[in-house]
Amino acid sequence: MLNNLQGTKETYRFPKNFWWGSAASGPQTEGASQCDGRKPSIWDYWFSVEPGCFYNEVGPEHTSDFYHRYKQDIKLMKETGHNSFRTSIQWSRLIPDGIGQVNQKAVDFYNNVIDELIANDIEPFLNLYHFDMPMCMQEKGGWESREVIEAYVKFAENCFQLFGDRVKYWFTFNEPIVPVEAGYLYDLHYPRVVDFKRGAQVAHHTIVAHAKAVEVFKKLNIDGKIGIILNLTPSYPRCLDAVDVKAAHIADLFFNRSFLDPVTKGEYPKELIDILRERELLPNVEAEDLSVIKNNPIDILGVNYYQPRRVKAKESPVSEDEAFMPEHLFDPYIMPGRKINPHRGWEICEEVIYDIMIDLRDHYENIPFFISENGMGVEGEEKFRNDEGYIEDDYRIEFIQEHLKWVHKGIGEGANCLGYHLWTFMDNWSWTNAYKNRYGLVEVDLNNNLKRTIKKSGKWYKEVSQNNGF
Template sequence: MKYQFPENFWWGSAASGPQTEGAADVDGRKPSIWDYWYEIEPGRFFNGVGPKNTSNFYYQYKEDIALMKETGHNSFRTSIQWSRLIPDGIGEVNPKAVEFYNNVIDEMLKQGVEPFMNLYHFDMPLSMQEKGGFESREVIEAYVTFAETCFKLFGDRVKYWFTFNEPIVPVEAGYLYDMHYPNVVDFKRAAQVAFGTTLAHAKAVKAYHALNLDGKIGIILNLTPSYPRSQNPADLRAAHIADLFFNRSFLDPVTRGEFPSDLVEILRERDFLPNYEPEDLEIIKENTVDILGVNYYQPRRVKAKENMPHPDAPFMPEHLFDNYEMPFRKMNPYRGWEIYEQAIYDIAINLRDNYGNIPFFISENGMGVEGEERYRNSDGFIEDTYRIEFIESHLKWLHKAIAEGANCHGYHLWTFMDCWSWANAYKNRYGFVEVNLDENYKRTVKASGKWFKTLTSQNGF
């Protein structure tokens, strides 16, 4: 069967500034929480590899953008690092950073690659974290100033803006599960950070629309459909609660302008509601997104609780449901994630039916594989046929959703080239392009990158 995609479909990939640029202490950039955490606890990082050099995009961006064109990209998302553009979080703009981002944007446009620009990819400037991160009003306002600065500097050429990538991740990882700095385990503070992030997002949307620029603004959410173990009412309720916490906590306010009432009720019962001003809710209500980016990697499978949590344990969302391991599930063993392609269809149909068929695109999807060099062929490039199969099998389900009226405008793989990741350094490789750290960051297009060129030139497969 031939899978043809709509005209002007966005084909490309996604990355982030902190994971690719490197040059962490160069040209006026100041530390983010990652630089600081690595400095104080290097043992928390895989193989002790920190965020300093990553993939060297700061120096090799011209070569990389040429490779984007060569691999058939018509669009690419990255992020502007707050700690590079406004090194103190507030105050002076760094001219070296303006020059770098201008060069990147101009080079992309020259090569026919539409820049999609995200403003926050887990990379809180250290100076802002010291003021309380998104628990702090001052930091929320500083973020809005940063966003507005970006719109004014680059908004004449960048037509697609995103306020946050996966805003729930800093909430979960930084304030609940002790996976990211600041390693707080406190549900009430997590709820405050989530609210502060939502407010910062809405204020940035408002600022963007006030400038009357010719473009669209949205947010990137990682949506993980919650599937119940069975149709038993207790399992269905567990799946509903997981969906409230991990999907609808951000999806509803950014698209509908309000928080789900069931979620508010759960928080109110336990005295976890964040502090806010009445006008905050008005700002969130009135400033919804133009477009939604959807990151999809894996489903969430849940069942009703089997044992009650200890009464003195800090509250977690999992106190209300249990995770469920479905028998015979298909796995990516390197990441420990289930591969379930149909979920991409389920997400699209949910957006169609319950969220006004909002325009969206798949902003990340991909598979990380450890030890990819064992697939190197005699021509010297990596034969990652597993990645091609992974993409194709997801695109088939996405194609079905589009055929049934879902308003999907594109597909971006995570990621363009192998990059550093927050906890795994370079253990799992995700890119269309191999980055050889031992050979001066040498770039080599993998089989998937060559295949992607064919896919995008035919707008289907």
């Protein structure tokens, strides 16, 4: 354990009752996609029609089999120092037809998971939507449909009533901008639409669904807190020239404040509205939408941080005939000499997590928040397996530690950070990338009956948790 007995290392201690844990999602860990009444999500359907869009044609059917191994996995959470853990409830498992009858076998499963977590002194955090639209709801238009908003709110109400006696921390959506970007702008996820105005409608309806779910939570008088998980990617200009600073500000409006402002301040950024109005790209807004958004701010924010966004002023004009994209207003910028994770292609810049914390402190009324995801995906980790049979992932330990130093600094300067959750507890299936990049504190061996083995980082993480720092 690191210490400062000889004055060679600084000690980082975190506040009392700090959350140490990790995050995952139902569709990426549970597997059992055709078991006990669950019906297809968009991922199951897309894989059935276009398996070639998935890495090595590995689909979502089995994933890491948490559905059958949750007791073993929660025991391993305890062994890796967890005092809290976030996962998601699959809508397609709990209410297989999207609306109507609740699946009792799903209720039993989620009850068992919650009870097992609590029995191991691990606080359950539950998220309601992690990219996994039930296919029957997508056929009704997905988040473009008002009918789907109402179905989601009813799903949320069921979850609150079924599990709210034990679950104290609820989150409506994980990274709600991702289905907008990947599904409606950049042709990365199903339904593979490329249409900014439809994407804007999806974004607005998602925020309305979120606000209505918050409203229901408050009316039920649940003993707990409700929030949302946002992936914040601060935008940095190439330099301090006015044109580059403006480009970074515009990128921030689209990719951060478009969701952050309405869920915290109750309104969309005026500058973003102006940009979209000028281009006739504003979504349809119904009479009560803005009031329900205004009247239902979150209690707590989850912040997922992986990488910054770097931009510069647009260097060449875009054809007037070309369908609008945010990048028509700025260009990406690759900073010379940046540190990068070569497996994922993402920049590693630890101090950005501090900038996020100070921004929340200074511009968002120091809202209570926690780092809800941060992690490092690495391909081919088996080559780091030692003679004792576990993976020595020192690079992951360094990654976590260097980010935590900046989290510690932000807390010391008054940011209201309540915890740190790593992505993720165990290696899991990841959307179109399957198991290409591994993120876990625990290895899942696909070639050996999904055997779980704690990595060096998992052993280290337990020490961090036990010592409330390092």
